Amino acid sequence: MSETKIETTVHGMMAEFTTVDSLLSACRRIRDAGYTKTDAYTPFPVHGIDKALGIKPTALPWICLIAGATGTCIALVMQIWMNSIDYKYIISGKPYISLPAFIPVAFELTILLASFGAFFGMWALNGLPKFSNPMFTDPRFDRATDDRFFLYVDASDERYDPSGVRNLLADTGSDYINEVVEDDSPKEVPKPVFLIWGLAVAASLVPLICILTMRVTNSSKPRFHVFFDMDFSPSKDAQQVTSLFADNRAMRSDVPGTVARGQMEESLDMLTGIDVEALTMSDPPRVQRLVRAYMLADDEAKAEEKEAVEAAEAAPASVMDTTPWVEKNPLTVDAELLAQGRQQFEIYCSVCHGMDGYGNGLVARRAQSINAPTWVPPASMHQETLYADKYPDGKLFSTISNGIRKMPGYAGQIKLKDRWAIVAYVRALQKSQNASMDLVPESEKAAVEAAVADVKAELKRQAEEAEKAAAARKQTQS
Amino acid sequence: MSLAIPNGLDNTVERPGERAPLVLGETTYHDITEAVCKVAERPPSKGWIGGFLVAFALLQMLGLLIVYLIYTGVGVWGNRAPIFWGWPIVNFVFWVGIGHAGTLISAILFLFRQEWRTSINRAAEAMTIFAVACAGTFPGIHVGRAWLAFWLAPYPSLNLWMWPQFRSPLLWDVFAVSTYGTVSLLFWYMGMVPDLATFRDRSKNKYRRMAYGILCLGWSGSSRHWMRYEKAYAILAALAAPLVLSVHTIVSFDFAVSQVPGWHTTIFPPYFVAGAIFSGFAMVLTLMVPARKMLNLEKLITIRHLENMCKIILATGSIVGLAYGTEFFIAWYGQVPAEQFAFLNRAFGPYAWAYWTMVSCNVISPQIFWFKKARTTPWIIVVVSIFVNIGMWFERFVIVISSLSRDYLPSAWAYFTPTWVDWGMLIGSFGLFFTLFLLFCRTLPVINMAEVKATLAKQEHMAHLHGHGEEAAEGH
Numbered sequence: 018m019s020e021t022k023i024e025t026t027v028h029g030m031m032a033e034f035t036t037v038d039s040l041l042s043a044c045r046r047i048r049d050a051g052y053t054k055t056d057a058y059t060p061f062p063v064h065g066i067d068k069a070l071g072i073k074p075t076a077l078p079w080i081c082l083i084a085g086a087t088g089t090c091i092a093l094v095m096q097i098w099m100n101s102i103d104y105k106y107i108i109s110g111k112p113y114i115s116l117p118a119f120i121p122v123a124f125e126l127t128i129l130l131a132s133f134g135a136f137f138g139m140w141a142l143n144g145l146p147k148f149s150n151p152m153f154t155d156p157r158f159d160r161a162t163d164d165r166f167f168l169y170v171d172a173s174d175e176r177y178d179p180s181g182v183r184n185l186l187a188d189t190g191s192d193y194i195n196e197v198v199e200d201d202s203p204k205e206v207p208k209p210v211f212l213i214w215g216l217a218v219a220a221s222l223v224p225l226i227c228i229l230t231m232r233v234t235n236s237s238k239p240r241f242h243v244f245f246d247m248d249f250s251p252s253k254d255a256q257q258v259t260s261l262f263a264d265n266r267a268m269r270s271d272v273p274g275t276v277a278r279g280q281m282e283e284s285l286d287m288l289t290g291i292d293v294e295a296l297t298m299s300d301p302p303r304v305q306r307l308v309r310a311y312m313l314a315d316d317e318a319k320a321e322e323k324e325a326v327e328a329a330e331a332a333p334a335s336v337m338d339t340t341p342w343v344e345k346n347p348l349t350v351d352a353e354l355l356a357q358g359r360q361q362f363e364i365y366c367s368v369c370h371g372m373d374g375y376g377n378g379l380v381a382r383r384a385q386s387i388n389a390p391t392w393v394p395p396a397s398m399h400q401e402t403l404y405a406d407k408y409p410d411g412k413l414f415s416t417i418s419n420g421i422r423k424m425p426g427y428a429g430q431i432k433l434k435d436r437w438a439i440v441a442y443v444r445a446l447q448k449s450q451n452a453s454m455d456l457v458p459e460s461e462k463a464a465v466e467a468a469v470a471d472v473k474a475e476l477k478r479q480a481e482e483a484e485k486a487a488a489a490r491k492q493t494q495s
Numbered sequence: 496m497s498l499a500i501p502n503g504l505d506n507t508v509e510r511p512g513e514r515a516p517l518v519l520g521e522t523t524y525h526d527i528t529e530a531v532c533k534v535a536e537r538p539p540s541k542g543w544i545g546g547f548l549v550a551f552a553l554l555q556m557l558g559l560l561i562v563y564l565i566y567t568g569v570g571v572w573g574n575r576a577p578i579f580w581g582w583p584i585v586n587f588v589f590w591v592g593i594g595h596a597g598t599l600i601s602a603i604l605f606l607f608r609q610e611w612r613t614s615i616n617r618a619a620e621a622m623t624i625f626a627v628a629c630a631g632t633f634p635g636i637h638v639g640r641a642w643l644a645f646w647l648a649p650y651p652s653l654n655l656w657m658w659p660q661f662r663s664p665l666l667w668d669v670f671a672v673s674t675y676g677t678v679s680l681l682f683w684y685m686g687m688v689p690d691l692a693t694f695r696d697r698s699k700n701k702y703r704r705m706a707y708g709i710l711c712l713g714w715s716g717s718s719r720h721w722m723r724y725e726k727a728y729a730i731l732a733a734l735a736a737p738l739v740l741s742v743h744t745i746v747s748f749d750f751a752v753s754q755v756p757g758w759h760t761t762i763f764p765p766y767f768v769a770g771a772i773f774s775g776f777a778m779v780l781t782l783m784v785p786a787r788k789m790l791n792l793e794k795l796i797t798i799r800h801l802e803n804m805c806k807i808i809l810a811t812g813s814i815v816g817l818a819y820g821t822e823f824f825i826a827w828y829g830q831v832p833a834e835q836f837a838f839l840n841r842a843f844g845p846y847a848w849a850y851w852t853m854v855s856c857n858v859i860s861p862q863i864f865w866f867k868k869a870r871t872t873p874w875i876i877v878v879v880s881i882f883v884n885i886g887m888w889f890e891r892f893v894i895v896i897s898s899l900s901r902d903y904l905p906s907a908w909a910y911f912t913p914t915w916v917d918w919g920m921l922i923g924s925f926g927l928f929f930t931l932f933l934l935f936c937r938t939l940p941v942i943n944m945a946e947v948k949a950t951l952a953k954q955e956h957m958a959h960l961h962g963h964g965e966e967a968a969e970g971h
Contacts, residue, residue: 022802037952056717056718057718058715060524060693060945060948061689061721061946062718062725063721064953065721066718067722072718074722075722089848090559095592095725097656100658100662102656103658104656104657106660106662108663109662119660121664121667121748122666122667122670125667125738125741127739128674128678128734128735128737129677129729131734132678132682132731132734132735133681135731135734136685139727143717143719143723143724145713146709146712147712148709148713150713150715157697159697161696161698161715162696162714163524163525164524164525164528164894164948167716244640347563422877426629434874
């Protein structure tokens, strides 16, 4: 031993062995000699050494048990709180607290926490990580993780006395015995390491601080989008162009053979205005054609039907007369339906037939004023031939849907129910022209009279205005 | 300190009353250290560099494809109605399955005191972790808006104001796979600490020594530490064993708890677990047979080790075959038309080619292992294990794709066609796997030296008891 080494603290004495057996017997001798602060260092766990050294069993299993039980509790409380109390989910009509469904997560968290208990508990009990260990000062100790076995007696042991221990160890057959001294390498962590560490910590805080400040402050700038999610929907308006489809149309028609939601709630009667049951008796092939045309969206059948109807129209006894029409509007007629019918009529029909249905709509008047030669005047709704007894609701519906002679069909523009609403409105319009005040229920009378008065006043006002305007014009002319 | 093995290099012969040696040749403790440490210490071989470059390139491809996917949207995959799960989920189940062998070898074989596991457990565990990493990638990007995948975690969200739905098997899956990944990582790392200390103590380079010193947490090999360490190891093994079984059980719940014909069956949990072990061992063999040759570890990973694994492959392969048969039986016996159709459709429908590939690879090809010659011939082992890998991928393909493509609503039926991105990601995931594995070979102890040394010590002890005392005594 050199003089400098005497000054350094001595931690204990170690001896090297080459076989397990020699180590074990040495351990036993040291234990029997009464030493308790001992340890052995081996490259692999040596069987029986805990007995040979008198090492007590560890409390690790208890740590695991507690950690595992904590895991179970956390999992159960978490699941029950989250799914049964704070945010109730109804799943398959099961009770909110349905334990069987909570088992998998409870099991996994039990295992996870118990494993953490075993893993971290073991390192904690072992006092690791610990990077500085006086044993490492001896270069021969490097072989403790390779093929050598070391026995160590700590200097703090009551019986420790350097020469006695040395002799005892020499006796056990060890060929290398050495004192374990304090590591004399500098203890302080070098400054650059600190600097780099500090910088890294500071840098890692920057994003966190940025996020936190953004959370608590307001900004007038628009949100910064990393991912657009669905914040900007690329939806198209009607009639717009798109590159997604070969025909560049953004509006798509139904896929052939499919039925959109809300369609097909209707019976064939409602779709055609024909009493199909009666038609089955008189003309079964036509029923088949109607089914194909209306229920199966078979365009061919539709065309056939149209052709047949048009051909028959030309004949004196038209199909229109032999067809068993639906007599009554299949929708319940009420104020709402009439309002809807009125709205639709004024949009679609009034341009030709006029607001009042007398056939003097804007188009008709214009055609008359220019004497259009091919123009057929639109029929007045107030002919007796168009009254419900002669012209059933179903037939009127068919006229609106498929057109008649010069009048085009409106099935493409007007929805099914709206067409029936128009039928109801036309009926009301017809009735209104020769109805007496007696038909109006007592409760509504006042309202109707007031409305009539309003209209009359308005008409008067308009007439006066027109007169004034005419007079003014005359004056300026003269 | 050396041990003579009386029956030469063939340790596959069973001698009554004797344990077959698991470490061959005149091996000392130091030889084991040398053999294992040399793998990481010598300069990389050309084969390693070449393999790493290929694997790394594939990994880059995977990364780019993921960027492309996130930038463009999940439409780049072949996932279309009604097969929304598509390839990503096939790949997920495939990789999770592979990730079962490692922990099984380390935990269950440990509990059964199967000492032959010591030479292969480290690499198998590493493989587990890398496979779980590959597996985790796929559901992560399959969620569509991958940047919101953290919504799976139960945290008090200020955006959602709601919690995950804990009665869904998909959420159980998140917990199962992440617990499994974490515990496997702890188990693997803990097992490695003493060997990392060996690496530290052999390092000549200061920085290398420092790095391994930090990694091994200052391990000294103290017997008091070993005692707690072994306890912790046993506890972790006892915890990991049911965990392994639970993971693929819960993965199978993803399917079985749904009502899709062909999925809604109670056989799924055991069937999936058997399949997972099967595919995991196949992957271990695929890697270990060439690796033991290239890394000169034939004395430590012996033919006996390979043979044992082949036996497990044979057993689990037959279980999987039995499960295929049982599924058909139950479909017939249950008399549910949709189920019956689902299974007939698997075997004879548009995916019949996949089904029969699966059956020939998984059920027929391992049967060759009834012959000892096949179990002990490395090249046959590699070929069969690769077949099994292919077969197990197809098994997941058949389950996911065939059931989804034709369920209750015939108007929604469709045939699945993968896109080039699907292919690229599958291949890229192998890039991720092999990159990690090759890095592992070069930087970490590929064999559990401490355990193999302990096995050697025990072998020596046994030799004592069986009348080789004189030889052993001479060696001392």
